[in-house]
Amino acid sequence: MLDVAVLEKKSSVYLSAQHGFQVFNFPNRKKLFTRWNGKSLNFKVTERGFGFLNFNNLQSVTIEPFKKGLVYVNGKGYRGKLKLLEDRFGKLTVVNLVDIESYLYGVIKSEMLINSPIEALKAQAVVARTYAIKNKDKFRREGFGLTDDVRSQVYNGIEDEHPIARKVVKYTHGKILTYEDKPISGFYHSACGGSTLASKDWHGKGVPYLKSKDCKWCSGYKNYVWDYELSFAGLTGYLNQRGEKVRKINKVHFEHDSNGRVKLVHISHKDGKLKVSGTIFRQMISASKVRSTIFKSVGIAENDNHKSNNKGELAIMQILVDYNRRFSKLKLRGTGFGHGVGLCQWGAKGLAKQSLKYPDILKYYFTGVSLEKIY
Numbered sequence: 499m500l501d502v503a504v505l506e507k508k509s510s511v512y513l514s515a516q517h518g519f520q521v522f523n524f525p526n527r528k529k530l531f532t533r534w535n536g537k538s539l540n541f542k543v544t545e546r547g548f549g550f551l552n553f554n555n556l557q558s559v560t561i562e563p564f565k566k567g568l569v570y571v572n573g574k575g576y577r578g579k580l581k582l583l584e585d586r587f588g589k590l591t592v593v594n595l596v597d598i599e600s601y602l603y604g605v606i607k608s609e610m611l612i613n614s615p616i617e618a619l620k621a622q623a624v625v626a627r628t629y630a631i632k633n634k635d636k637f638r639r640e641g642f643g644l645t646d647d648v649r650s651q652v653y654n655g656i657e658d659e660h661p662i663a664r665k666v667v668k669y670t671h672g673k674i675l676t677y678e679d680k681p682i683s684g685f686y687h688s689a690c691g692g693s694t695l696a697s698k699d700w701h702g703k704g705v706p707y708l709k710s711k712d713c714k715w716c717s718g719y720k721n722y723v724w725d726y727e728l729s730f731a732g733l734t735g736y737l738n739q740r741g742e743k744v745r746k747i748n749k750v751h752f753e754h755d756s757n758g759r760v761k762l763v764h765i766s767h768k769d770g771k772l773k774v775s776g777t778i779f780r781q782m783i784s785a786s787k788v789r790s791t792i793f794k795s796v797g798i799a800e801n802d803n804h805k806s807n808n809k810g811e812l813a814i815m816q817i818l819v820d821y822n823r824r825f826s827k828l829k830l831r832g833t834g835f836g837h838g839v840g841l842c843q844w845g846a847k848g849l850a851k852q853s854l855k856y857p858d859i860l861k862y863y864f865t866g867v868s869l870e871k872i873y
Contacts, residue, residue: 500601500634501581502653503642505571505592513580513592514538516567521550524558524581538570547584558583558641560595568656569594576655577603583641593642594655599667601653602626606663608652609686610843615850618843619666621859624869625841626651628674628684631872670856672873675864677707682867686841689719691792691834693757694863700777700839708839709865710757715848716834723833724789730826736782737765737772745769750828752776752795759791759838777837785837793832840864 505511513519514536521531521539530553533539541550547557561569561580568575571592578596585591594601602623606612610622629651634643636650644650675682683697683705690713697708716722730747737744746768753762760776774782776791841863849859857869 500594500596500598500630500644501642502594502596502601502644502646502650503591503637503640504574504576504594504646504653504655505590506645507585507587507589507591509589510540510542511582511590511592512538512540512570512572513561513582514570515561515563516569517564518567519561519563519569522560522562523556524560524583527560530559538573541582541590543584543588543590548582548590556584574655574657581642585641591641594646598627598630599671601630602667603659603664604653604655604657605630605651606666607658607660608654612660612662614843614847616662616666617850617854617856617859618846619662620670620856621841621846621850622686622843623666623670624673624675624856624860625684625686627670627672628681629686631674632681632683672871673869674872675860675867676870677864677867682707682864684841684864685837685839686843687836687838688842689716689722689790689834689836689844690838690842691716691722691790691832693759693792693838694840694842694845695759695791695838697839699755699759699761700837707864707867711863711865712757713842713845715846715852716842716844718848719835719844721789721835723831724835726787726789726830726832728783728828728830730828733765733783733828734767737774740782742772743769744772747826750795752793754794757792758794760793788830788832790832790834790836790838792834792838793830796829796831 516536518534520529522529539550541548544554546555549556559582563569569580576594577600578594581593581595583591605626606623610619637643646653675684693713694711696710698704734744734747744767747765749766751764752760755761763774763779765772780788780791846859
């Protein structure tokens with residue numbers, strides 16, 4: 499059973515169930531209230547804890563539906579049960595108590611296009627299940643195990659369930675990836691951009707099954723090539739927000755590894771020099787802007803889609819390049835989207851189109867792992 503936070507930091511919430519429900523105090527399971535129909539019940543923050551109707555000073559309750567019906571949080575449906583608790587800030591958190599397979603029904607379509615090849619979707623189901631089991635206590639200090647967003651995996655309850663998602667979850671029922679008999683860290687991302695990233699180059703810790711792999715199958719991703727413009731002044735602001743004391747940047751140099759990923763960013767400024775890793779550089783600016791760590795700095799001439807022998811055009815492009823340098827601006831061009839570690843989703847789609855089955859897809863991206871049915 500998983501406990502997934504589906505709503506956080508709220509002052510008020512409406513909860514209901516398809517066929518009615520009972521409210522129990524947690525953890526002593528004292529029954530507080532019974533609702534015999536699908537009408538919603540409003541819970542609100544009070545001076546001490548939270549309350550509903552004439553009940554006050556509550557810290558945690560469970561909402562248990564009749565007939566295993568769906569439960570609803572502000573009208574959004576989920577399988578399983580609900581838990582409502584007061585967080586450390588005095589606000590409300592709603593947690594969905596749900597079995598792993600039902601949870602995956604609401605994850606697959608949220609994390610991968612449902613029209614993907616079926617073997618790629620099966621691979622996604624296995625990795626998502628593995629990730630959930632490995633990280634089921636990641637947010638335990640907050641009173642739950644997982645979140646419903648990118649801090650864990652995107653989970654939208656029944657809203658994103660799909661017959662194909664249920665099919666691939668059932669086909670891979672109970673199967674996870676293991677290394678030395680333990681669940682692996684099942685990381686995945688949209689498109690690696692040409693090669694996946696080894697874990698040691700991501701967070702400094704070498705994990706034997708998270709090695710860099712060549713990948714020529716993810717170029718079908720519609721935003722495979724991306725561009726981003728960044729001024730030196732803007733970069734200074736990002737660095738200052740991170741706590742670095744930087745004034746007046748005059749030069750930026752990108753150091754690449756053999757796969758074209760930015761390993762280090764060298765920054766020269768008025769008061770000295772600074773180095774940050776490519777991963778930190780991406781996270782610092784925004785993972786949605788610097789979409790991967792496979793990128794380089796290009797000039798206006800390099801960025802043009804056609805080559806010209808016209809001297810007049812070349813002269814104009816050179817003026818634009820000089821203008822860009824004069825006003826201290828970086829033009830970044832890269833490939834792929836995501837941190838690059840583990841399963842490349844668009845690569846998995848490409849391999850599935852090459853007739854590879856999901857166990858072989860998984861064992862390509864995760865070195866030396868076993869596919870194991872644990873229940």
